[in-house]
Amino acid sequence: MAQAPADDALITTYGRLVEAHSHLGRQLGRSLEQQAGVPQTWFEVLLRISRADGSQVSMGSLAQQVALTSGGITRLLDRMIDAGLVERVACPTDRRVAFAALTAQGADLLERASSVHAGDLRQVFSAFSDADLQTLDDLLDRLRATVGPSPTTGPSLAAGGDPVSTGPGGPPSRRPRDG
Amino acid sequence: MAQAPADDALITTYGRLVEAHSHLGRQLGRSLEQQAGVPQTWFEVLLRISRADGSQVSMGSLAQQVALTSGGITRLLDRMIDAGLVERVACPTDRRVAFAALTAQGADLLERASSVHAGDLRQVFSAFSDADLQTLDDLLDRLRATVGPSPTTGPSLAAGGDPVSTGPGGPPSRRPRDG
DNA sequence: CTCCTTTGGTTGAGGTCTCAACTACTGATC
C-alpha cells in the first residue's frame, strides 16, 4: 500500500466527492420522496424535461443527462408514463426518435417537488457563501469537463437546452465479473 | 416554474455535483474494471478495509462508508469472499459483530487497483492546481458535514472508521500534497 | 438469574439497472 502520498491524496479527494454525493443524495432523495412523493430519479427526469428546449427531450439525451443506459431510460419512462406524469411524443422529422414531454400532472408535481428540493438545498448550502457556491460550481464544471459524459448503450449526442450541460459521448464496453 | 432564481441556481449546483460524480464514477469504474479487473464497488470496499484501524471493519461501519444498507453489504461481502479477496473475522468481544479483513490476494489486488486508480485520477485532476484541490477538498468536506452519515437499515451508527479522509469530522482537513 | 429492549447481521421478496440482442428507421452509395 505504499504509494506516493500525492496519489493517496487524490484518491481521498475523489472519495470525498463520492461521499458528499452519496450522503447528500440519500438524504435529499428521502426528503423528496416523503415530502413530495416523488423518487429522486423521477424528479430528475421531470426537471430535465422541463428545462429542455421546447420542454421535450429525446430518450437518448435524457438517458445521458440522468446517467442511465438507453435500456434503463426506456423502462423508467414506462413507469412514469404509467403514473401519468410524462408522455411519449413522436418526432415529426425522424421516426426513430421518441420525445418525452410532461403532462399537466407531471408539471404540477415538478413544481411542488422543486419547491421541496430547493428548500432542502437552501439548508444544505446554508453555510456556503455566494463566493463558495460560485467556486464550487466552477470546480465541478471543470471536473465534469475532464471526462465527456460517457454513459449509455445507444445514443451519441444530446440536443441542447439542459440545465447542466451536455456533451459528446464516449466509449462503452464492460466486462462483468463472475462470482 | 416560478421560483426564485437563487433556488434555481442551487438546484443546478446540486445537479453539477450529481453529474460530476456520475460521469467521473462511470469512467473511473470502467477503467478500474478493465485495467485491474475489479468492479469499482469492490475497490471501494478493499480500500476502506485497508484503511481501517487494524485493517478490519465491522459490516455496519463498512455499509455506512460505502453507502449501502446492511443487507447490501452482507451480499457484497459474500461475493467478495467467494472471490477470495476478503474474509469474515469474528469479533472476540462481541459475538454479534463480524469484521471484514483482506486476504493476501485482496491486498494484492488493492495495490494494483490503487495504482490504476491513482493514475486515472492524476489525469482527471491534471488541470487542477494544488490550491484548486485544496479548495475542492474543503468544499466537499463542508458539504459532507452538513448531513450526518445517513441511516442504513440496521446499524444506527458505526464505530470509528472515518471515511476516506484524513481526519474525523473536526477541523477542515489538511492535505499532504507534494509534487 | 430472568425479562426485555437494543443492536449487529443475515435472509426473502421485490424493484431497478446494465448488458446484449434485436427491430425500425435514416442517410449515403452505387
Next chain:
DNA sequence: GATCAGTAGTTGAGACCTCAACCAAAGGAG
C-alpha cells in the same frame, strides 16, 4: 431505387440493491 452501415429505442436475461422480517447476542432493570 436497392443496398448497407449507422443510429434510436425496446426487450430479455441476469446482477445488485433496498425494504422488511428475522435471528442472535449484549446490556440494563427488577
